[in-house]
Amino acid sequence: MTEEKKPTTPDKQIDALKAEMKKDEPGKTVSAPRAEGTVSAKPKPAGPPKPIIVEQAHDPVSEDWQKKILDVLGDKAKDSYVASGEFTIILENGSDFPGIMALIHENGFDYLSDISSVDYSKYEGTPKHFGLSYHLYSVADNHRIRVKVFLEDGETILSIMDVWATADFHEREVFDLMGIVFTGREGLRRILLPEDWIGHPLRKELSKNEGNAAYTAKLVKKAREDA
Amino acid sequence: MDFTMINIVIPTVKILIVFTVVLLSVLVMTYAERKVIAFMQVRLGPMRVGPWGLLQPIADALKLFSKEDIIPTMADKWVYYLAPTLAIVPALLTFLVVPFGDQTTFFGLLKHPTSMAISDLNIGLLYILAISSVGIYGILLGGWSSNSKYPLLGALRSAAQIVSYEVPLTLAIIGPILMANTLSMKGIVEAQSKGMWFVIPQFFAFLIYTACAVAETNRAPYDLPEAEQELVAGFHTEYSGMKFAFFYLAEYANMIVVSAIATVVFLGGWLPVPGLAFLHIPAIIWFALKMGFFLFIFLWLRATYPRYRYDQLMAIGWKFFIPVALINIFVTALLVL
């Protein structure tokens, strides 16, 4: 893979991949072990074989890159830990939240996999009512990271749509199903449920039936009258 | 005009025969289309109604006749009713001048042999072009009067497409006309009986004609007006029952007409294949075989090619077909002179 061949790839990524290639070349120690039992596959019929670059097994525990990202964040990271082989950073909700996320983005984590919301109200040992998990990935370095933020009920959080455009649907979904409001963005409206749905079904105070079957014309009418 | 008993009766009989045959061949055509494409796609096609699904077209026709006739509330009723008529009448009128064979006496029934065409207009080809240019109103008004967005888009596409492709289509026919030195359908066939079929000296014209004929009849790969993946059903989205059947009928009648023109102009009409004249196959069978071949091309294309996009279709029509057809005319004119 050369720069001429993949002009559309971001420069940053190419550089990183090149560095990765150099690092891997001497011993190839990081690539996954090959099983003895596998039958050697037939060579690909046409074209030169493309080099496989991102092939090392995922081993994120206590590595340099984790320290690096923590150093960059400094005391903005409230806490960090590794559990089930996954690296988690805990951040505070505040006015500089998008800024911190942008900082993480600049340090290689260019891919936002997912934004998940959890209602922790019936969960033991959590600081606040809601948790928001941002799952980030670095395409070039092949690292994953989870950024967690805890929120009280009714607390709003700033949108990160300016950092990752993909956050649009995710934030709308979190708002729709969990009722967490994202500020500083356009078009925050329901996405999966009908626009006149009442309530947010993934909250724990709603039982399964209430969460899923509360949508009848009668109930909507009643709720409108109550409001 | 000279109105006498014999001049009324013979054309009337001919008209009845031709219309019956045309409508029947539409039925056959729908069946053939399903079967041929099915075999190209490794499946069986209709098998349920009758042996080998032979009665399928009749079942389809019955279904269409018995369907509820829905008129959209916001439709423009007069135009909505008029549109299917405007589509089918020109399609059927064009058969007026198609010579299905040489002169015949209807197995000795008549004293003087009569032409197998309903009428031998000396400008037969021009007549067909003129009539078929009216056929577009059915589509255009049908799309507009439904008062719905998909039909409107389909109608606009269709109108633009047909208007554009009429030009290269006409230009493609001019080459053979120059060679035959007549506009009469019969005259063109007779001109070919002396020399070779025009498909050989006018091969490029034949190719352009084929492409434009497919476009004119809104068939794949030029079936944008009714591209179901984009416009649901195009201009006849809101039509149902008999009115829909009229559009359907018009489409197939148009296919048969353009095949008939191709047969007459390029494939030597009712003339036997050179070297096979000793078989004594009746002229009308030769005509049917050639038409069948041309109709088969329609199905073949449909099973093979994806659909063009609207702007690409227009571009290829104006930037490729028309110049090539013009060059063909110049070269032919030079040679004829």
Place this chain on the structure above:
Amino acid sequence: MFKSEIIELNMGPQHPSTHGVLRLKLKLDGETIVGLEPEIGYLHRGVEKLAESFTYLQALNLTDRLDYVASISNNLGYIETLEKLGGIEVPRKAKYFRTLMTELGRLSSHLLWLATHALDIGAMTVFLYAFREREFILDMFEMVTGGRLLTTAFRYGGLKDDIPKELEQKIRDFIKIFPGRLADYEALLTKNRIWMKRTKQVGVISAEDAINLGLSGPVLRGSGVRFDVRKAEPYEAYGELDWEMAVEDGCDTYARYLVRLEEMRQSLRIVEQALDGMPEGEFRTKAPKVLKLPKGEVYHCIEAPKGELGYYLISDGKGTGPYRLKVRGPSFVNLQGLKPMAVGHMVADVVAIIGTLDVVLGEVDR
């Protein structure tokens, strides 16, 4: 001089080529698209909420119904998530067989994509050809799981049942015929002028935008980004088999078409290798009938046919089911690519772009 009028066209939820119940609000200037807004949720069944009241095993059934044309991949992702949180070991035989089945699932999903994508662009015959081969694969699924579409295929700790004996011959037959069939599709499409005209430079998205929009799978690889979860974080037997990631840098619909065709070839390679190298031994480890997982959270993702399929599972350590299960459906995220890809193109291209994104509404709406 003239002021052109913008018309709003409502495409779907019932429309032949929105692949389910997707609804698009199009703003058109003539036939050119100036605005587009996807409306989703018509198939929302509350899978995530339902999972909270199910046991871990019961929730497996829900995953079938996400991307219902590739339910095997969904099963695998979910089962692996459970195994990752619970630290459950899986025998090598099960790993190989899971890999094999998942790749067959990928083939069937890609075949369905090819069929519908080609049909959307008007190539009708490819549709039926591709469905013929897909039937073959679905027959295999039926042999293994009893279900053709909703497979509920694997269990934590391995497989539900041992591999049926007749399956091997069936797969060998398939490996024999399929390259020829792929050549058939290619003969009809790859060098077809109309196909190229309809797909090249249509739905262009740069690598940077694709990453920023979180696109994944063949859509991302069609923009020249070398990201495939199977290579990046090898799971099951992928790290032990010899195959290549399919990448094209055309950034357009044609490039994504090539990527998926190449993936089908690679999948066949993987299937063949996994079958040849299938180890002997147990097909599952001892695992409790009613699973209890330790307190904790885990995000696990696999490469589904549509892209990165992630499960975010939270266990409170007490219940026998998930405290919270979040599904990161690749179709849901990829759908965001529709707007930047389609604006400026024509109505006919929207159809091609929906096809190239390969969204399944069961996964979008969940």
Place this chain on the structure above:
Amino acid sequence: MEALISFFSHYMLYILMGVTILTAVGVVYSKNAVHSVVALLLTMILVAGIYLMLDAEFIAVVQLLVYAGGIIVLFVFMLLLVALHKDEALRLFNTYTMISLGLIAFLVIVLAVVFFGTPFGPVPETVTHIVKGGSTEAVAGALYSTYILPFEIASVLLLVVMVGAIVLTKERVKL
């Protein structure tokens, strides 16, 4: 039966003319523009029919090809593309009434002069011969010999119109 045929042979032309006038009136008095155009289309087709009855086959066909097939399509296009203000109240008298009345009077006088100045009678043998022998050739011969200059002028005019149309649409793209 014979009587019926002879009736048709004599009066078909007049029936056609009558219907043509009816559709022409429809063009003017339709409230809906599309209905107007449809009526215009029918008028054109009927006029072609009249030509056909008069044994002027070539003219009839050209009438269909140019007017019915060509020009009215453009009308319909315009109507479909431009938003219509439907059903505006039909006013019989407005400020233009006097002007149009004057114009009509003028037209009637001109037509009357032409009508009464025309020597009606049997068609000369030469003309019928040409028509029967294939009017296409006759028309072509006349166009390219006797009337070559007006024909060329007309072509230049059409060319100007075409270029003008292209220029207009180009400008629109720039905007």
